[in-house]
Amino acid sequence: MSTLAFTNCKVLKDGRLNYGLGVTVKNGLIDDISSEGELRTDDDVDVYDLGGQMLLPGFIDTQVNGGGGVLFNDSANVSGIRRIAEAHRQFGTAGFLPTLISDELDVVEQAMRAVDDAIEEGVPGVLGVHIEGPFLNPERRGVHDSRKLKRLTADTVNTLLPIRSGKTVLTIAPEAVDAGTIRELSKKGFIVCAGHSNASYAQTAAALKQGLSGFTHLFNAMSQLGVREPGVVGAALDDPGSWCGVIADGHHVNPVSLRIAYRCKGPDKLMLVSDAMPPVGSVLKQFRLLDSVVDVADGVCRDQNGTLAGTALDMIAAVRNFMKFTGIDLPLAVKMASTNPAAFLGLGNRTGAIEIGKRADLVVADDDLQVSMTWIAGALEYETSE
Numbered sequence: 001m002s003t004l005a006f007t008n009c010k011v012l013k014d015g016r017l018n019y020g021l022g023v024t025v026k027n028g029l030i031d032d033i034s035s036e037g038e039l040r041t042d043d044d045v046d047v048y049d050l051g052g053q054m055l056l057p058g059f060i061d062t063q064v065n066g067g068g069g070v071l072f073n074d075s076a077n078v079s080g081i082r083r084i085a086e087a088h089r090q091f092g093t094a095g096f097l098p099t100l101i102s103d104e105l106d107v108v109e110q111a112m113r114a115v116d117d118a119i120e121e122g123v124p125g126v127l128g129v130h131i132e133g134p135f136l137n138p139e140r141r142g143v144h145d146s147r148k149l150k151r152l153t154a155d156t157v158n159t160l161l162p163i164r165s166g167k168t169v170l171t172i173a174p175e176a177v178d179a180g181t182i183r184e185l186s187k188k189g190f191i192v193c194a195g196h197s198n199a200s201y202a203q204t205a206a207a208l209k210q211g212l213s214g215f216t217h218l219f220n221a222m223s224q225l226g227v228r229e230p231g232v233v234g235a236a237l238d239d240p241g242s243w244c245g246v247i248a249d250g251h252h253v254n255p256v257s258l259r260i261a262y263r264c265k266g267p268d269k270l271m272l273v274s275d276a277m278p279p280v281g282s283v284l285k286q287f288r289l290l291d292s293v294v295d296v297a298d299g300v301c302r303d304q305n306g307t308l309a310g311t312a313l314d315m316i317a318a319v320r321n322f323m324k325f326t327g328i329d330l331p332l333a334v335k336m337a338s339t340n341p342a343a344f345l346g347l348g349n350r351t352g353a354i355e356i357g358k359r360a361d362l363v364v365a366d367d368d369l370q371v372s373m374t375w376i377a378g379a380l381e382y383e384t385s386e
């Protein structure tokens with residue numbers, strides 16, 4: 001693999017945009033970050049003059065149900081995953097977890113095998129899988145099919161294993177699993193999150209003690225912060241160590257709630273997620289979600305009962321929205337889209353920031369936050385045609 005150099009750009013490094021720096025990439029890794037005059041740009045280096053644009057760490061989306069017209073539940077195979085990856089790449093997503101919503105256990109197994117196959121075949125950007133359900137609380141099911149939901153029994157725990165080649169996030173409702181299950185799953189290597197849950201504060205706090213890592217789409221489909229019962233939301237906001245995914249589309253969560261979450265969790269523990277559905281990167285106006293029909297209007301996905309059914313959100317839009325909603329600056333918003341999810345997945349030493357030795361997962365964007373290139377492991381995987 002040849003050496004690359006990015007010049008004439010603003011490099012997001014150490015929490016700020018740096019003018020006058022350039023970056024070289026060798027063998028898929030960031031090799032050097034120096035002032036442009038000191039950068040190697042001899043004949044065997046491919047030089048990319050970025051025309052003053054920003055060079056950002058590639059986004060990592062831990063909740064992607066679909067994209068490019070494809071729903072992962074319906075296309076739990078390598079070509080489906082490839083299609084979803086391509087759709088999101090145009091919005092700066094350099095790493096993601098295909099996310100399966102509640103389905104039969106044989107579909108769950110098939111989805112996990114498909115993600116292993118995709119990683120082994122080298123589909124760019126696949127970091128693992130997110131299994132969201134079916135061990136959820138029917139009272140907080142959202143658009144998940146109530147017929148698919150079940151308790152997680154000890155027998156099933158014994159047969160469940162994380163995937164071989166990447167990370168496995170499992171979203172459960174703490175009250176839908178037996179005592180000790182979360183500890184058991186964490187020991188096996190699952191990253192366990194709470195979601196679609198009506199748990200009390202005490203149940204959630206007990207789950208955190210057992211090794212619960214985080215919360216799936218904080219605020220949505222969970223017990224809310226009440227006056228005498230803090231619920232899942234209260235437990236999440238109160239706990240300094242856990243991670244919270246948030247959907248910053250302006251429809252799922254009121255911007256005020258996002259600002260409060262940011263104040264409680266700080267800049268290190270919130271992650272922007274898309275919770276994206278098939279319309280992202282496609283022109284779909286309607287799609288099937290298992291047995292229901294979902295309409296897409298004004299960037300919002302709703303089933304025929306009017307329930308929000310995932311999003312038409314992409315990661316660069318989530319960054320733009322979060323900045324607008326909370327007033328935080330670009331380096332912090334980007335950190336929530338790249339560095340924080342990398343750390344949540346235990347990949348913080350490999351990706352999620354522009355640092356020497358990290359994988360060259362990079363996004364090039366202009367000052368209006370329009371993505372023009374997405375690089376994954378030093379390979380140009382998306383370039384705008386304009």
Ligand SMILES: [Zn+2]
Nearest residue numbers: 132142217221
């Ligand atoms: Zn959900």
